[in-house]
Amino acid sequence: MNGTFGDLSILIVEDHDFQRMVAEQTVRGLGVSQLMVASDGYQALEKLEKNSNADIVICDLDMPGMDGIQFLGHLADRNLAKAIILASALEPSIIRTVEDLAVEHGLKVLGTLPKPISLERLRELMELYFGDEPDVAPRQEVQSLDFSEAELEEAIENDQFELYHQPKVMVHSGRLVATEALCRWHHPSIGLISPAHFIPLMESTGLITKLTYKLFDQAIEQIKYWQNEGRAISVAVNLSAIVLSDTSLPDQLFEKIRANGLAPELLILEITESSLIQNAAKALESLARLKMKGFSLSIDDFGTGYSSMQQLNRIPFSELKIDRSFVKGACSDKTRKAIIEANIGLAHTLKMSTVAEGVETIGEWQLLDNLNCDMAQGYFIAKPMPVSELKEWERSWVSQLPITPPKSAL
Numbered sequence: 001m002n003g004t005f006g007d008l009s010i011l012i013v014e015d016h017d018f019q020r021m022v023a024e025q026t027v028r029g030l031g032v033s034q035l036m037v038a039s040d041g042y043q044a045l046e047k048l049e050k051n052s053n054a055d056i057v058i059c060d061l062d063m064p065g066m067d068g069i070q071f072l073g074h075l076a077d078r079n080l081a082k083a084i085i086l087a088s089a090l091e092p093s094i095i096r097t098v099e100d101l102a103v104e105h106g107l108k109v110l111g112t113l114p115k116p117i118s119l120e121r122l123r124e125l126m127e128l129y130f131g132d133e134p135d136v137a138p139r140q141e142v143q144s145l146d147f148s149e150a151e152l153e154e155a156i157e158n159d160q161f162e163l164y165h166q167p168k169v170m171v172h173s174g175r176l177v178a179t180e181a182l183c184r185w186h187h188p189s190i191g192l193i194s195p196a197h198f199i200p201l202m203e204s205t206g207l208i209t210k211l212t213y214k215l216f217d218q219a220i221e222q223i224k225y226w227q228n229e230g231r232a233i234s235v236a237v238n239l240s241a242i243v244l245s246d247t248s249l250p251d252q253l254f255e256k257i258r259a260n261g262l263a264p265e266l267l268i269l270e271i272t273e274s275s276l277i278q279n280a281a282k283a284l285e286s287l288a289r290l291k292m293k294g295f296s297l298s299i300d301d302f303g304t305g306y307s308s309m310q311q312l313n314r315i316p317f318s319e320l321k322i323d324r325s326f327v328k329g330a331c332s333d334k335t336r337k338a339i340i341e342a343n344i345g346l347a348h349t350l351k352m353s354t355v356a357e358g359v360e361t362i363g364e365w366q367l368l369d370n371l372n373c374d375m376a377q378g379y380f381i382a383k384p385m386p387v388s389e390l391k392e393w394e395r396s397w398v399s400q401l402p403i404t405p406p407k408s409a410l
Helices: 017-028 041-050 067-076 092-104 119-131 140-145 151-158 199-205 208-228 249-258 280-292 308-314 332-349 363-371 387-397
Strands: 009-013 032-040 054-059 081-087 107-114 161-170 176-186 190-191 232-240 265-270 296-302 319-322 354-358
Touching: 009 017, 009 041, 017 032, 017 119, 032 041, 041 054, 041 067, 054 119, 067 081, 067 190, 067 249, 081 092, 081 119, 092 107, 107 119, 107 296, 107 363, 140 296, 151 190, 151 199, 151 208, 161 208, 161 387, 176 208, 176 387, 199 208, 199 319, 208 249, 208 265, 249 280, 319 332, 319 387, 332 354
Parallel strands: 009 032, 009 054, 054 081, 081 107, 176 232, 232 265, 265 296, 296 319, 319 354
Antiparallel strands: 161 176, 176 190
């Protein structure tokens, strides 16, 4: 998504006259000309209905009549805004709950603003509006399309699916040590499409297994490329519950790795907690045999499910990924910081490495360094990119690292 602040349509919802005036001046100070203001939720909804929605709504929470929480519900139900910023002086625990609620409603939450509104903080949050991956077709367009099973199978056969790599770097040194490989579909007429729009159908039709093995080949090819350069850089591939339930997976994957002369631990298999619930016995069999054969296992979205500790007790993971929902805002939120610290301590006690997801600011990077987190990934470091762009990204990243690493680390 490309654009400038001047292109944005903004709505401010604030019941306090002085705070509303400050917010309006601050927003205009960033060059926004399409600006609406409302003193309560009812007035805000009326303006949005009349003016064809808004790009960003900056919303107070504690308001008389319809409070901000109720307003967000209406906003989501009527699809009246593309993104929201919460502006509130309420305690962080309440704001955190409202953020989660908004996400559950399907709203894009850019972040929170303390009062009075800071120009620099507002600029940071509004820049996140343009932070969507530019390679992904707009959600509205993709949702209106239905892909047939035959179309998906043809796309697999014609190698239209490509792995995009998001770098994972050491927090202390900034050194590239791995990437997470994320699937993109090069649709011949639509362009690049993100996995959320085709993976569910792949799973329901059983094509996900065929696709995954194709993606394994791409990941192995990249690992081998780095090995030929004398570098041991890992690639992480996400595993669907359906693929994980195939007990032939460990043998087939080991044969692929051995045929290419690679160490199995360089291929990281990322598993979400939810994928472990389905066909648990077969999934556990596959995971135990994968680990026995030397593959690295990573538990993704840790702490967002209902049985995190049980999974750590049952499965020999080598890596724990701290979910982005805990990283975001952790610099100013004691609860999130405590959760990150506890997860890092737990992982290290269990001899597991840690990866923080969704790192977007220098402050979050520094906090993770202070908390002794091993690795990080996120837009602060890099967005997912084609293989062809990795070398240039690394050259640029090393030249402007946020820390000064020891020379031996690079």
